[in-house]
Structure formats: structure tokens, C-alpha cells
Amino acid sequence: TVTVRDKKHWLSVVEEIREMVDNDLGFQQVETKCPSQTKTFLFISNDKKVAGCLIAEHIQEGYRVIEEAVPEGSEGEKVMFERQRAWCCSTNPEPALCGISRIWVFSMMRRRGIASRMIECLRNNFIYGSYLSKEEIAFSDPTPDGKLFATHYCGTSQFLVYNFVSGTRSDQQSPNLV
Numbered sequence: 393t394v395t396v397r398d399k400k401h402w403l404s405v406v407e408e409i410r411e412m413v414d415n416d417l418g419f420q421q422v423e424t425k426c427p428s429q430t431k432t433f434l435f436i437s438n439d440k441k442v443a444g445c446l447i448a449e450h451i452q453e454g455y456r457v458i459e460e461a462v463p464e465g466s467e468g469e470k471v472m473f474e475r476q477r478a479w480c481c482s483t484n485p486e487p488a489l490c491g492i493s494r495i496w497v498f499s500m501m502r503r504r505g506i507a508s509r510m511i512e513c514l515r516n517n518f519i520y521g522s523y524l525s526k527e528e529i530a531f532s533d534p535t536p537d538g539k540l541f542a543t544h545y546c547g548t549s550q551f552l553v554y555n556f557v558s559g560t561r562s563d564q565q566s567p568n569l570v
């Protein structure tokens with residue numbers, strides 16, 4: 393975990409990684425809005441490389457993704473459908489404590505449980521002395537990968553989202569509010 397109280401060197405490393413992650417996600421380059429409100433978790437591989445990054449922030453509320461029926465078909469077809477569809481969310485805010493602003497794993501190391509391990513670490517360390525429940529976590533404007541991961545991790549496709557701004561990313565349709 394790296395916070396503003398840590399040495400300047402680490403903060404500049406984190407800022408560099410964030411820029412790289414934002415590039416990968418298609419986010420426009422923006423400085424971290426409020427560094428004192430964010431916690432960054434890095435997954436360092438055995439060969440001492442940054443293989444994963446999770447940036448979390450304090451939030452008050454999230455909005456539940458509204459589930460749409462997935463059409464019948466093979467597993468592959470279902471995943472393809474999940475990847476391509478825009479997500480819809482409720483307009484009713486629900487209380488939440490922790491927002492996952494970015495989650496990213498190096499492409500060669502995906503599907504090995506690294507993102508899941510980073511979230512476990514987040515849940516243990518985000519609020520001192522308490523373990524966050526999955527219901528207290530929301531995902532910022534998830535990408536197709538993020539949506540598939542969050543659905544698996546939360547055990548439901550109706551997980552919480554927040555911070556959706558249409559047109560911030562090039563790869564995704566705007567969310568539909570219903």
C-alpha cells in the first residue's frame with residue numbers, strides 16, 4: 393500500500409504506473425484528483441516487476457448494475473455477449489465505502505488470481521481495523537474485462553458501480569441509466 397505519507401519516490405513510481413494503466417484503459421491523462429483520499433496497491437511479481445495495480449478511493453454511494461438476461465448459447469457465446477453489451481445501472485444510490493477507481497493486471501499474467509488477491513488485500517487494509525464486505529465496494533465505470541471480473545468476484549452481475557461519465561473512454565459505450 394502506498395499513501396501520501398510515504399516517500400516522494402514511491403509516489404512518483406505510483407503516478408508513473410497510473411499513467412501507464414490509464415493509457416492501457418484508454419483514460420485521458422489526468423492527475424490523481426485527491427491523492428490523500430486514494431490508496432494504491434501494487435502486485436510485485438517474483439522477478440520484482442509491477443504485475444498489478446489497484447487504486448481505491450473513499451466513496452459514499454454506488455449504483456447497482458441491472459442484470460439483463462444472457463441469451464442461450466455456448467459458454468464462448470455468453471462471454472462474447474457479456475464483453476460487448478453496454479451495462480445499465482439503477483438511479484437509486486446505495487451506501488458504499490470503497491470505490492475501485494482502477495484495477496489492472498499485466499496482460500501476460502491475467503487469469504492467475506492476481507486481481508482477486510489485490511482486492512482481498514484492499515478489503516483487509518482499506519479501513520484500519522475492519523474487513524470490507526463485498527457489498528461495500530463499487531467499481532468505477534467498468535470495462536468489459538472489469539465487468540467479467542467483478543461479476544465473478546462479487547458472485548453477482550448486479551455489483552455496484554460509480555463515477556460513470558459518458559465519453560471518458562474510447563473503447564466503451566456509455567452506460568444506460570434506467
Ligand code: ACO
Binds near residue numbers: 533539541
Ligand atoms: N474474461 C472472463 N472472465 C474473467 C476475465 C475475463 N477477461 N477476467 C477475470 N475473469 C473472471 C474469471 O472468472 C476469473 O476466474 P478464472 O480465471 O478461474 O476463470 C475471475 O474473474 C478472477 O480473475 P483474476 O485472475 O483474479 O483476474 P485478473 O488477475 O486476470 O485481472 C483484470 C482481471 C484486472 C480485469 C484484467 O483482466 C485486466 O487488467 N484487464 C485490463 C484492464 C481493465 O480492463 N481493468 C478493469 C477496468 S474497470 C476498473 O478499473 C474499475
